[in-house]
Amino acid sequence: MTNRTQEYGKHKTITRSRSMPNFETPPIEPMQIRFNFCTSAVQPEGPVLTRRMSALNGLFAREDLRATEASGADPTVYSVVSSPVPEIARELPQSITTIRPGTVGGEFYMTKGHQHPDPQGEIYLGLGGVGGLLMFDGQRSVWIDMAEGVIGYIPPGWAHRSVNTGAEDYRFLAVYPGSAGHDYSWVLEHGMGQRAFSASTGHVLTPYSATSA
Ligand code: F6R
Ligand code: ZN
Secondary structure, three states: OOOHHHHOOOOOEEEOOOOOEEEOOOOOOOOOOEEOOOOOOEEOOOOEEEEEHHHOOOOOOOHHHHHHHHHOOOOEEEEEEEOOOOOOOOOOOEEEEEEOOOEEOOEEOEOOOEEOOOOOOEEEEEEEOEEEEEEEOOOOEEEEEEEOOOEEEEOOOOEEEEEEOOOOOEEEEEEOOOOOOOEOHHHHHHOOOEEEEEEOOEEEEEEOOOOOO
């Protein structure tokens, strides 16, 4: 059997039984977390993040149009409601992201996108609306259509961004290792390989350098 003290490095373990190690830190209690499908609220609630257009500089192909919107109405593009499970090693934090419907120069509203500096996987579960999970490993770009009930798997090392391709809110649950972290500068430097624009057929994917569909 694996030695737990070795497996978890410097974190000291107190072995209560062979199958239920009791870590010295953190003292997170088992908990029930409820999601309200009408309001997107999480109970008990952790941090809530709202990203407006003004926070998304440098991400849309038509930065000029984004800047104009940001200096005017500055609409909310997406929000992230987290459970109280903290982003620390060995925990599994969860969050619900809600992306509003909309476009900037025809490009669908989307999240900033990030890499996990500690390259660890993540799962997304679609809760409502329609969208896409765009992943990029620096060379290849992969798109997964997302909707209620669809699980998207993000392997370690793939930058990921979510896009709302519909006319309603697109919502999904994310579950990720607490030590993963979020590196936003990687996407600003390397892009995401593709962009998602509105089209008569729904959405069309273009090379990242394209400024329209
Ligand atoms: C966590 C994760 C999601 C995103 C959220 C917002 O690792 O992938 O919870 O953090 O969808 O997207 P970003 O972080 O790119 O603004
Ligand atoms: Zn992530």
